[in-house]
Amino acid sequence: MKKAIYLVVLLMIASSFNLKAQDKSATRAAVSEKVWVIVNFIKDEAKADYLSWMNTYFLPALTNSKDPVIQKQYQCTRWLEPIRQNADKTWTYAFIMDPVVPNANYDIAFLLKQTYGEEKGGELAKQMESYFALPTIAYALMQSKI
Numbered sequence: 001m002k003k004a005i006y007l008v009v010l011l012m013i014a015s016s017f018n019l020k021a022q023d024k025s026a027t028r029a030a031v032s033e034k035v036w037v038i039v040n041f042i043k044d045e046a047k048a049d050y051l052s053w054m055n056t057y058f059l060p061a062l063t064n065s066k067d068p069v070i071q072k073q074y075q076c077t078r079w080l081e082p083i084r085q086n087a088d089k090t091w092t093y094a095f096i097m098d099p100v101v102p103n104a105n106y107d108i109a110f111l112l113k114q115t116y117g118e119e120k121g122g123e124l125a126k127q128m129e130s131y132f133a134l135p136t137i138a139y140a141l142m143q144s145k146i
Contacts, residue, residue, distance in 0.1 A: 029099035029143035036097040037141065041090040041134040050131040057124050058108075061115035070111065073101050090133040099143070 029035045042050050062074050080094040097106075105111075108128065113121030 031143055031145050033143050034097075034100040035141045035143055036095070036100050037139040038095040038097075039137040039139075040093050040132060041086070042093060042131050043133040044085065044089040044091065046131040046133075047091050050128075053124075053128060053131070057112065057116070058128070061111050065111070065115070067114075069101060069104050073097070073104050073106070076101055088133075 062070065065071060065074075076097060076099055078096045078098065080096070082091045082093065085091055100106075109121060109125040111121075112124045115121065116124060
């Protein structure tokens with residue numbers, strides 16, 4: 001679950017750095033489909049490095065993938081940025097997977113290893129984790145009829 005949370009978070013972050021203009025207005029879960037909300041708290045001193053890491057490693061891995069499942073995951077993921085810093089000096093970023101792509105692998109390390117190789121991908125996953133100030137919060141939800 002922890003790896004899935006990381007991928008979800010990164011997918012949301014990646015969507016904020018849209019290199020390609022994507023219309024995500026039609027992306028929304030149907031009734032009873034799964035939706036994930038992943039919340040990450042980034043250290044104040046790591047914010048710039050975190051954003052640089054996302055642009056340098058994660059976003060290219062995601063947007064350059066030829067895998068149709070990863071492309072669908074990207075299309076169905078939104079990333080929310082903080083408006084202001086939290087009282088504890090952390091920064092809150094959130095991903096919304098709406099909907100969750102069935103049977104998709106949301107493991108960030110998987111994506112990184114697939115793109116950059118086993119060793120470098122593992123190192124990049126650990127580097128990303130070093131930016132977190134607090135444990136990730138993950139919500140597994142379902143689209144209601146409302």
